[in-house]
Amino acid sequence: MDKKKQRSLAQWLKGQSKLGKTWLMTAIGLAFLSGLFLVAQAALLANILHELIIEHTDKADLWLSFVGLAVFVCLRAVCSWGKEQAGYRAGEAVRLHIRHLIMDKLETLGPATIQGKPAGTWASLVLEQVEEMQDFFARYLPQMAIAVLIPFVILIVVFPLNWAAGLIFLVTAPLVPFFMALVGMGAADANRRNFKALQRLSGHFYDRLRGLSTIRLFDQAEAESKHLRVASEDFRKRTMEVLRLAFLSSAVLEFFTALSIAVTAVYFGFSYIGELNFGHYGIGITLFIGVFVLVLAPEFYQPLRDLGTYYHAKAQAIGAAESIVNFLDSTPEHQSSGDAKIASDVITLEATDLEVLSPDGAVLAGPLSFSIQAGQKVALVGQSGAGKTSLINALLGFLPYRGSLKMNDIELNSADLSHWRKQVSWVGQNPQLFHGTIRDNICLSSTLTSDADMHTMAKAAYADEFISKLENGYDHHVGDRAAGLSVGQAQRIAVARALLQNGKFWVLDEPTASLDAASEKLVMASLSQATKDATTLLITHRIDQLGESDQILVMDKGKLVQQGTFDTLKDVGVFAEMIHAVDRSDLDA
Structure with missing residues (x-):
């Protein structure tokens, strides 16, 4: 599939997301709110450690900070739950709409066209392929906004404390989506081939299942079993190709994320032993700043890592959308019609x-x-x-x-x-x-x-x-x-x-x-x-x-x-x- 076709299918998918816009905005809003709570949680945790280790404050005097920390943890959990629910509702609304489009098209085409393909092929189109779009609408689309908002908020709070740490975040952040796109370039093609293999297998299996008594009557069970094994093996290979790309993508993202966090940790480590003396604004690097930034470091890359994980969902949705869009855009010759109304009193x-x-x-x-x-x-x-x-x-x-x-x-x-x-x-x-x-x-x-x-x-x-x-x-x-x-x-x-x-x-x-x-x-x-x-x-x-x-x-x-x-x-x-x-x-x- 060429890049132009992929972009066209991605635009079509985003166009369908308008039906779940309210739920999508709710999911993004809850995720953003969770990001704000995360910053507050990291600040409280860093402050508690700073007070206990550096200031030697009694733990009893910090009860309010502990309560606040527990509250923010609970609020983040609630926001995460709400985000998942809202994302699911968005995907559900869009999937129902797409299924209605397919069923309306089938109704328009009529039995002459429907009978031209195995029933299993239509079942795969309406069920499996539409279902594979769920994660694109429920997770990938909200994550695109979240992957920008949360790192931006973290950069805003980190730069005033330590510009070196902020600069490390800013320079290393683009590596994650760059390698994500690089690894995922072939994912859409792999998914497209996988869905075509699934259509063939579904159509073959469903039709043979309906005609099982006839197959047994003519003693063709052995031959049909061989055909099913061949189709199943083809589908297995396509599926493993998709999974291989997904695991490779995850491994690459984890590597560059871990490397970026390690660079930040090394910077603070050498700063504390006096080997590095830059990045601060003349007030030195306190334990509060170091812990606060290091706690936020994994969370800075987490939305980008999640986007990389859900990028597979995008490739999966594009692979599924190709057959659906081709079907919906098809205009058979027999669909040529006009606006003339045939009188409904008598028919000649x-x-x-x-x-x-x-x-x-x-x-x-x-x-x-x-x-x-x-x-x-x-x-x-x-x-x-x-x-x-x-x-x-x-x-x-x-x-x-x-x-x-x-x-x-x-x-x-x-x-x-x-x-x-x-x-x-x-x-x-x-x-x-x-x-x-x-x-x-x-x-x-x-x-x-x-x-x-x-x-x-x-x-x-x-x-x-x-x-x-x-x-x-x-x-x-x-x-x-x-x-x-x-x-x-x-x-x-x-x-x-x-x-x-x-x-x-x-x-x-x-x-x-x-x-x-x-x-x-x-x-x-x-x-x-x-x-x-x-x-x-x-x-x-x-x-x-x-x-x-x-x-x-x-x-x-x-x-x-x-x-x-x-x-x-x-x-x-x-x-x-x-x-x-x-x-x-x-x-x-």
């Missing part, structure tokens, strides 16, 4: 010489020419791989296209895609229910919903009959992927959700594919009622569900090979072959 659709393209420009389906009138119920049929899913992704604005695709006479490329998608009610073959209550899942697509509306739609979807029997009713807890519910129950909740959205264009993608006969009957009855006045596109392999369709579109190998009513198509072409195939399977059964 017209495609002329439509070619559906992949994100990289390959033709997935087409050319296709067809029209769907307002209120029509149109069935889209074809064997697996015929191009049905590609066409649906184009209709929803998730894939680019050539030719013309108009909704209510508005070209989809010039329409407001967000506004258009709000008019689409979707019911798929695998209902997606999320962690939460049944109420949360039904109301997911609607922000302003009364309980009466929710109950009405649940009854219309025949979901109320089983929800009312649950112990907690609509507050019944649902696990991820509809855990705790049958497929039929989950599907009816998905139908209720779609009903509540009240879209004017319905897309039904094999809505009864996984249902038993009883659940299928209930779901189809509710969908027929819901789509009575809406434009509907039904994707199905079920020939028996096509009788009520106003029009049937038959696709084969990416082409629209037939279109018409059931009666006109049932005896000719690909559609007739599909009917005969169904009849043969029924006879075999």
